[in-house]
């Protein structure tokens with residue numbers, strides 16, 4: 422499969438950085454084309470820095486990155502013609518209305534009038550913005566402004582889309598409309614680099630995921646790969662009373678309202694579920710969620726305090 426983004430020992434230190442630590446450190450990864458690639462990590466992990474470097478908005482310090490086979494350091498123009506970006510923080514032009522701002526953006530990207538009109542209409546419809554199309558952007562709520570930005574970028578003909586937390590502040594229905602628009606873009610074989618703090622969203626949409634921690638890549642792979650990389654890939658919820666001392670032998674135990682949550686391996690999960698059911702407890706069991714993986718891997722890195730290297734279990 423072709424590669425949309427290639428990052429090779431990428432490093433970024435912001436000028437004047439006093440902490441002495443790099444925002445990105447030795448970052449090597451490949452984003453395959455035609456799919457959604459999710460980047461997750463806690464605040465300050467380096468996600469936006471990676472987006473801005475690969476979208477050619479920010480210079481790298483060392484290492485190399487290529488986007489659609491062009492070098493970000495020397496071929497920005499060629500890259501910019503083929504990518505579009507929803508930045509983490511930005512506002513569409515205030516003095517235009519919703520329809521005008523989308524249409525103008527598409528025209529500026531070089532689409533002809535007929536095509537720009539058609540794409541504008543479809544994007545308004547897809548993101549449920551048609552009823553707001555004549556409203557000035559300056560009078561929109563924060564979520565509607567965000568939706569307008571998503572509509573602009575998703576309506577474009579760019580081959581690679583950077584979406585930096587596109588659904589932050591969106592209501593649950595609007596979020597799903599953006600998901601649908603993202604899926605449609607991948608049906609057109611476009612590549613999407615998505616950062617998000619909503620791990621359900623990351624899991625739902627991403628073919629592959631990268632977990633950044635303190636500027637480094639600590640986990641990479643399909644959602645399935647990531648789940649299989651933790652020490653305890655199964656979670657069992659036991660509601661009711663169960664002897665605490667017995668539970669510890671199964672794995673990691675967290676108290677929850679009315680019972681416990683036990684992280685464990687598959688055979689132990691089955692055994693625990695059977696035993697708990699026989700004793701009259703209410704039980705549910707399944708593979709860990711991406712959020713469980715995140716909490717375990719990042720939690721471990723915080724405990725260790727040292728900058729993480731590739732995590733080994």
Ligand SMILES: Nc1ncnc2c1ncn2[C@@H]1O[C@H](COP(=O)(O)OP(=O)(O)OP(=O)(O)O)[C@@H](O)[C@H]1O
Pocket residue numbers: 435436438444462463464465466467468469470471509
């Ligand atoms: N313009 C800047 N100047 C100096 N340091 C910066 C700048 N932008 C980001 N940083 C630092 O670089 C590191 C990575 O920041 P970045 O914005 O890439 O993180 P992020 O993963 O996108 O976080 P968030 O989830 O909060 O959006 C942080 O330590 C941040 O303080």
Ligand SMILES: [Mg+2]
Pocket residue numbers: 468469470509585
């Ligand atoms: Mg960010």
